[in-house]
Amino acid sequence: MPLLDKFSSFLEERKQLLSVKPDIFGTKIEKMYSATEASIDGHKVLLAGTNNYLGLTFNKECLDAAHKAIDEEGTGTTGSRMANGNYSSHRELEKDLADLYHCNHCIVFSTGYQANLGTISGLAGTGDVLLIDAHCHASIYDGCKLSGAEIIRFRHNDPDDLSKRLNRLGDRAKSSLVIVEGIYSMLGDTAPLKEFVECKKQHNSYLMIDEAHSLGVLGDTGQGLVEVADVGKDVDFITGTFSKSLGSIGGYCASNHSQLDAIRYMSRPYIFTASPSPSNIASARAALVLLKEGKHLRENLWKQSNRLYAHLQNLGFKLGPEPGPVIAAQLETPEEALHIWTTLLKKGLYVNLIFPPASPQNMPLLRISISAAHDDKQMDFICNVFTELMNEK
Amino acid sequence: MRDREEVTNKVSQFLEQIAGPDIQITPETNIAEELALDSVKVLDLLMELEDEFDVSVPLNLMADVQTVNDLVNLIEKTITDN
Numbered sequence: 001m002p003l004l005d006k007f008s009s010f011l012e013e014r015k016q017l018l019s020v021k022p023d024i025f026g027t028k029i030e031k032m033y034s035a036t037e038a039s040i041d042g043h044k045v046l047l048a049g050t051n052n053y054l055g056l057t058f059n060k061e062c063l064d065a066a067h068k069a070i071d072e073e074g075t076g077t078t079g080s081r082m083a084n085g086n087y088s089s090h091r092e093l094e095k096d097l098a099d100l101y102h103c104n105h106c107i108v109f110s111t112g113y114q115a116n117l118g119t120i121s122g123l124a125g126t127g128d129v130l131l132i133d134a135h136c137h138a139s140i141y142d143g144c145k146l147s148g149a150e151i152i153r154f155r156h157n158d159p160d161d162l163s164k165r166l167n168r169l170g171d172r173a174k175s176s177l178v179i180v181e182g183i184y185s186m187l188g189d190t191a192p193l194k195e196f197v198e199c200k201k202q203h204n205s206y207l208m209i210d211e212a213h214s215l216g217v218l219g220d221t222g223q224g225l226v227e228v229a230d231v232g233k234d235v236d237f238i239t240g241t242f243s244k245s246l247g248s249i250g251g252y253c254a255s256n257h258s259q260l261d262a263i264r265y266m267s268r269p270y271i272f273t274a275s276p277s278p279s280n281i282a283s284a285r286a287a288l289v290l291l292k293e294g295k296h297l298r299e300n301l302w303k304q305s306n307r308l309y310a311h312l313q314n315l316g317f318k319l320g321p322e323p324g325p326v327i328a329a330q331l332e333t334p335e336e337a338l339h340i341w342t343t344l345l346k347k348g349l350y351v352n353l354i355f356p357p358a359s360p361q362n363m364p365l366l367r368i369s370i371s372a373a374h375d376d377k378q379m380d381f382i383c384n385v386f387t388e389l390m391n392e393k
Numbered sequence: 394m395r396d397r398e399e400v401t402n403k404v405s406q407f408l409e410q411i412a413g414p415d416i417q418i419t420p421e422t423n424i425a426e427e428l429a430l431d432s433v434k435v436l437d438l439l440m441e442l443e444d445e446f447d448v449s450v451p452l453n454l455m456a457d458v459q460t461v462n463d464l465v466n467l468i469e470k471t472i473t474d475n
Contacts, residue, residue: 134436150451153436168449168475357433 049352055373069282085275112241115251122263124149129176159195182214182225188326208237216245297372337364420462
């Protein structure tokens, strides 16, 4: 097939979806008013699909830190961490994150995607085995692929299924890495982490958790699921992102294994890219302080999340298995999902629309993410919009 | 040891469940194109087959699988290697 022919069939198949305005795959935010309000298609809308869990993107301390870094260190580093792009602030943020997890080592990457890509492909190689939860994020799949290791998929949140697959490996289990997530990005459910820790111990395997959606959301100091499950010392590698609760961009891996530092010399996604800009690092550092002290933010986040989950459940939506800041309404058909999404937007509410295969279980999803910056009045609005939607059916 | 015929029958049986009884499954059937299975559906199918034959098939090797026959060959080889 000629190189460009696949685009014709792709565009033809998705003609209906791509003709919807505003573009569902590239909604244009024309203006941001606050962490929870923006202008889309000429209208002011309430944002409930931003992953801005702690609502810190307009926080004054974060803004001031970013402005100061731009003034003092410039707009970009223009180089790799391995060359001219390794500033004191990158190292300081690594120390801050290591302190958060009570770990000895941490590496900062340029994005959360690269944190998973770089960590996994740095840790595992030919002859090793990677066991990944079936619902893991694309960055984890891509990191596994880049590594050249054998990739085995186990059933979502099923420690018995993992154990069965580790058993099949026999002695090779000791050169395997199990990968799970704190909160899963699509259905918003949490991993049974204690059970996974027991399983990896029993088989002398290693365990990595991606806390991308749970950093700042779970735990007294916001570490994520490792803190709630109280297994920080038993999890070998913790990755995460700055682009959700920290309101910046970048990613990290923290560990107590001293070998983590060695992957700086063999991880292509760490070496062959420019380091995060000084302002990104500065705002992430400021946000991390607020995250640790942010019990009040988490209290409001969970209050609003629990309220909306219960409301949608009462309205009859089929939701993910547990309440949390990621609330996924599973719908029957792409047409139904598209109709609801556009109706919500017309009513002034922005949420995410996800189609298979990006969504699990072959179902389109309306994915709602709650922020600590949502107040009671805004949550009244969100609940009312969904009630209206159901009444109009 | 499961023989080739048994593996072929099981793979066809699983594919028929997903694709529906109206679609004829042959060794040459292209799994993604003719059965319209996306990447996740194929991976879910693989999980079922792994349990049926008590083997783990590395996902890396699925890149070369296009037809039913390719999938049967891969499972048969994995069983033999184990």
